[in-house]
Every structure is written in C-alpha cells, then in structure tokens.
Amino acid sequence: MAELMAIALFACICLALMAGYPVAFTLGGVSLLFAGFGVLTGTFDGGYLSALPNRLFGIMNNQTMLAVPLFVFMGVMLEKSRVAEDLLESMSRLFGTLRGGLAISVCVVGALLAASTGIVGATVVTMGLLALPTMLRRGYDPAISTGTLAATGTLGQIIPPSIVLVLLGDVMSSAYQQAQLKMGIFSPKTVSVGDLFVGALLPGLLLVGLYILYIIAVAVLQPKKLPALPQEELGPIEWGKLINALFPPLLLISAVLGSILAGYATPTEAAALGALGAMLLAFYKGKLNLTQLRNVAHGTTEITAMVFLILIGASLFSLVFRGFGGEALIEDVFAQLPGGVLGAFFLVMLVIFLLGFILDFIEITFVVVPIVGPVLLAMGLDPVWLGVMIALNLQTSFLTPPFGFALFYLRGVTPKSVPTSTIYKGVIPFILIQVLLLVIAYLFPGLITWLPEQIYGK
Structure with a gap:
C-alpha cells in the first residue's frame, strides 16, 4: 500500500504540473496532502517530516546555491548590455562571405553567450530577434536557420558557467x-559544481x-540553402570594432x-566575480544606469525566488516520497x-528525456535526480560523468518536438510566414547531433572525466 502511494504521489505531481499549476506549490501542496492521507491510513511515517526544518535551513545556508542569483545577475546584465548585438554584427562581417557564414556566426556567438549568460530563454529570443530576419532575408533555408538558432540557444545548458550545472552539482x-x-564507504572523493563545470567543458x-x-x-552539399553574402553588402571588416566586441566578454x-x-575561486566566488565583471562591461558600453540596475535586480530576484521556492517544495516531496518507501x-x-x-542508467536517461518534454530542467533536477541519483551512484557510476550526462540529456529534451522549451521561445519571435513544422524539421539534425554526443560520451567517458582528473586529481 505504501509503495502504491509513492507511485501515486509522483504521478499526481506530474499530472498537476502538466495541467499548468505552479511548480513549487504543486510539489509542496500535493506532498502534504498525500502525507496527511498516509498518516490517517497508517501508510506514512510522520517522523520523516521532522527533518523538514533542517532541510530548509540547509537550503538557505547553502553556500553553493549563492552562485545561482549571482550567475543569473551576470546573465541578465549582459543580456541588457547589447553584447549579443555587437558580437553578431562583428561575426557576420567576418564569416558572412562564406557559404553558411551567418549560421556559423550564430553558432560562435551562441557559444559565447552561453558561456556568458547561461540563460536559455533569453539567448534563444535575443538571437531569434537579431539573426533570423537577416538569415531569411539573405535567402537562408528557414528550417536550417531556425534549427541553428534553437540549438545554439540551448548551449547555455551545458557550457559552463551554467545554472543547470550549478543546481545539478548541489x-x-x-x-x-x-x-x-x-x-558503507566514506571515501575522500566528492563531487562539486566546479567538477561539473570542468567535466562539461x-x-x-x-x-x-x-x-x-x-x-x-x-x-558544401546544398549551397543554395546557405548562400554566401557579397562583401560590398556586408561592408569592410572593422577589426577594431571586432576586437572591441569580442575582447570584453572573452575576458569576462x-x-x-x-x-x-x-x-583560485570556488564557483560561488567566481559567480560574484562574474556579476561584478558584467556590471563593469555594461558601464564600459554605457549601458549601466539606475533604471537598468533596478530592472536587472528585479529580474534576478524573480528567477532566484522561483528556484528556491521550487527547491523547498522539492525537499518536501523528497521526504514524503521516502516516507512512503519510494x-x-x-x-x-x-x-x-x-x-x-x-x-x-538507460532507463533513467530515457525517463529524464521524456520528462523534458513536459517539465523544466529545474523540476527534473530537484524532483527526479534526488530519487534516482543515490541509487545509480551506489551502483558504481562516476558522479561527475553522471551529472554531465544528465545535463546533456536535458539539453536534448529542450529541443525535441513538440514540447521542447527552446522551440516555444523561438516560435514566439519567428515570423508567421515560417510554420511551426519548419522549426520542428530544422531542429531534427541538431537533436541527432546531441544524441551522437551522448553516445560518444557514453563510449568514451574520459571525454568528461579526463579534465577533472587532470586538474583536481579526481
């Protein structure tokens, strides 16, 4: 009976989330309802809830989680500092005369933004607004254009510093x-956010x-889909402007x-450095003022409050789930x-991939990983390797039709002349590339574990 309650609890939460109810309150509210019913029926040990105050205190006292608002602040500040606009314009002039040059520019800029901001929604929307009209106007295939924008916009999931990796690390x-x-083993080996950053690099x-x-x-094979742009249309390459656009974000x-x-620094300390650096970069570009700072602080507070509320609700769910013997x-x-x-391992990866259609990465990280993570690690899997594999998997689910979140973000800024089916068609090759990377990382785990072993000796 208790185990059936655990299954019912998980199923009810998934159904409530799919129905659109707020995540944090769904996790906490449904869990409390099930706990109350379990106490009445004798299927739940109420003693598990006695650990909740310590859990909540631990969340608020967690030094690692301080990196979340700092990295979010860094990302929002850079988003509002026209970093993307300057980078894309400079890269387009550099690569635009090549076939596919605009798409290559989008990939390069997307990677730089991922390493600077780490906010998927903002990156997809910003790049879609800036690059897509130009790509379509220059004769680029709509499917490849939208696929490239959606795929590069999700790079913030895996390229550090990534909010996903911060949450997964904790x-x-x-x-x-x-x-x-x-x-019954107490080895000195640990896993930290820094390990996942290095492993994901x-x-x-x-x-x-x-x-x-x-x-x-x-x-090369279908040049009509990715035409080159004439140099006179792009104008001369302004090396000073290119360096001015590239150097500050690269330095940061x-x-x-x-x-x-x-x-020299923990991820939390590095996040503080990044937040300060983002403010200096905004000041350098003349984009730092009181209104801007107020807007950035407001956006950071909203995202941070959401993350911590979900974490509190997920902690309550975890305790109740264990109380039912889940x-x-x-x-x-x-x-x-x-x-x-x-x-x-394959079952867990499949479940996470499918849940990625309907749940955000935050819910999956706080709800699913605490349940399956200890079991998989007790079976002998490397924690850094497993964490990065889960992050790669979550990134793939962000792109997969029909519920990929990156597709929703891009659909919101794509002209009506480009049908949704074209966007879906465009992301399929990139999904296959990400699956290929998952296979490579599975067959060659050293791709993830080698660099942390060299740097940290783990």
Missing part, C-alpha cells in the same frame, strides 16, 4: 553522500564543433572559468532490470 553532491552511506566545445561541421557540410569568461579551473521501490526496480547498472 543535488549530485547530496546524492553522492547518500550513495556512500548506502555502500570539453563536451560543450565538441558540441559547438559538431554544429559547425554540420553547417559546413550542408553549405576567462576570468570566471579561469579562476575556477586554476583553483526510494526502496526504485532500488528494487533497478536491481531487477536486465543489464544491471547499464539497464538502470
């Missing part, structure tokens, strides 16, 4: 501690490279990631799957 750290308790860069290779292949990215890689049920299911740990 969750995976707790999951790893629980897995050690299950195994090579896969993220490889993904950008694969995107560009695909665009080059299309430009190097300062944030470099301080983490070199061990964690033991998951362990039994995984133990009986054919293929052992590999079968369990």
Whole structure:
C-alpha cells in the first residue's frame, strides 16, 4: 500500500504540473496532502517530516546555491548590455562571405553567450530577434536557420558557467553522500559544481564543433540553402570594432572559468566575480544606469525566488516520497532490470528525456535526480560523468518536438510566414547531433572525466 502511494504521489505531481499549476506549490501542496492521507491510513511515517526544518535551513545556508542569483545577475546584465548585438554584427562581417557564414556566426556567438549568460530563454529570443530576419532575408533555408538558432540557444545548458550545472552539482553532491552511506564507504572523493563545470567543458566545445561541421557540410552539399553574402553588402571588416566586441566578454569568461579551473575561486566566488565583471562591461558600453540596475535586480530576484521556492517544495516531496518507501521501490526496480547498472542508467536517461518534454530542467533536477541519483551512484557510476550526462540529456529534451522549451521561445519571435513544422524539421539534425554526443560520451567517458582528473586529481 505504501509503495502504491509513492507511485501515486509522483504521478499526481506530474499530472498537476502538466495541467499548468505552479511548480513549487504543486510539489509542496500535493506532498502534504498525500502525507496527511498516509498518516490517517497508517501508510506514512510522520517522523520523516521532522527533518523538514533542517532541510530548509540547509537550503538557505547553502553556500553553493549563492552562485545561482549571482550567475543569473551576470546573465541578465549582459543580456541588457547589447553584447549579443555587437558580437553578431562583428561575426557576420567576418564569416558572412562564406557559404553558411551567418549560421556559423550564430553558432560562435551562441557559444559565447552561453558561456556568458547561461540563460536559455533569453539567448534563444535575443538571437531569434537579431539573426533570423537577416538569415531569411539573405535567402537562408528557414528550417536550417531556425534549427541553428534553437540549438545554439540551448548551449547555455551545458557550457559552463551554467545554472543547470550549478543546481545539478548541489543535488549530485547530496546524492553522492547518500550513495556512500548506502555502500558503507566514506571515501575522500566528492563531487562539486566546479567538477561539473570542468567535466562539461570539453563536451560543450565538441558540441559547438559538431554544429559547425554540420553547417559546413550542408553549405558544401546544398549551397543554395546557405548562400554566401557579397562583401560590398556586408561592408569592410572593422577589426577594431571586432576586437572591441569580442575582447570584453572573452575576458569576462576567462576570468570566471579561469579562476575556477586554476583553483583560485570556488564557483560561488567566481559567480560574484562574474556579476561584478558584467556590471563593469555594461558601464564600459554605457549601458549601466539606475533604471537598468533596478530592472536587472528585479529580474534576478524573480528567477532566484522561483528556484528556491521550487527547491523547498522539492525537499518536501523528497521526504514524503521516502516516507512512503519510494526510494526502496526504485532500488528494487533497478536491481531487477536486465543489464544491471547499464539497464538502470538507460532507463533513467530515457525517463529524464521524456520528462523534458513536459517539465523544466529545474523540476527534473530537484524532483527526479534526488530519487534516482543515490541509487545509480551506489551502483558504481562516476558522479561527475553522471551529472554531465544528465545535463546533456536535458539539453536534448529542450529541443525535441513538440514540447521542447527552446522551440516555444523561438516560435514566439519567428515570423508567421515560417510554420511551426519548419522549426520542428530544422531542429531534427541538431537533436541527432546531441544524441551522437551522448553516445560518444557514453563510449568514451574520459571525454568528461579526463579534465577533472587532470586538474583536481579526481
């Protein structure tokens, strides 16, 4: 009976979220209703809820989670500082005379914005507004144009510093501690946000490279779909303007990631450095004023409050789910799957991929990963490798029709002359590229684990 209640709890929460109810209140409210019913029927041990105050205090006292508002502030400030506009204009002049040059420019700028802002929705919308009208006007194939914009806009999911990796790092750290308790092992090895940042660096860069290779292949095989632009139309390359557009964001990215890689700063300290650097960059571009600062602070507060409210609701759900014996049920299911740990891993990745159609990455990170993470890690999977694989998987689900969030963002800024089916068609090659990267990372786990081992000796 208790295990059936655990399954019903998870199913009811998913249905409520699909119906559009607020995530944080759905997680907390449904969990409390089930806990109350469980106490009345004798299927739930109310003692589990006694841990809630400590959980809440731990959330508010978590130094790692301080990185969330700081990275969000950095991203929103850069978004409002015309960084994307300047970068795209300069890159278009540099690559525009090549077949597919505009699409390559979008990939490069998207990667730089991902490493600067890490906010998927803002990147997709900004790039769609700036680049799509130009690409369509210059004769670019609408499917490839929209596919490129949607795919590069989601790079902020995997290229550090990424909000996804910050949240996953905190969750995976707790999951790893629980897995050690299950195994009765207390090794000095830990997993942190910095580990995931370093582990995701090579896969993220490889993904950008694969995107560009695909665009080059299309430009060579089907040149009419990605025409070159005449130099006189673009105007001469202004190297001073190019350097002025590239150098500040590159310096900021190097300062944030470099301080983490070199061990001079924790991700939270690097986030503070990034927030300060974003303000200085806005000041340098003449975009920093009291109104701008107020708008950025307001946007940062909204996003941060949403994240922490969801985290509080997810903590309540986790306690109630365990009180019904849900964690033991998951362990039994995984133990009986054919293929052992590999079968369990593939099942979890499939479930996360499918849930990515209907849930945001925050819900999946706080609801699903705490349930399956300890079980998978107790089965011997590397925590850094598992965390980056989950992040790559979540990024793929952001693009997959019909519910991919990046597609909704792009649809909102795409002209009505471009049908939704064209957007869906355009992202399919990029989805296949991301699946290919998942396969490569699975077959060659060193792609994720090698750099952290070299830097941190883990």
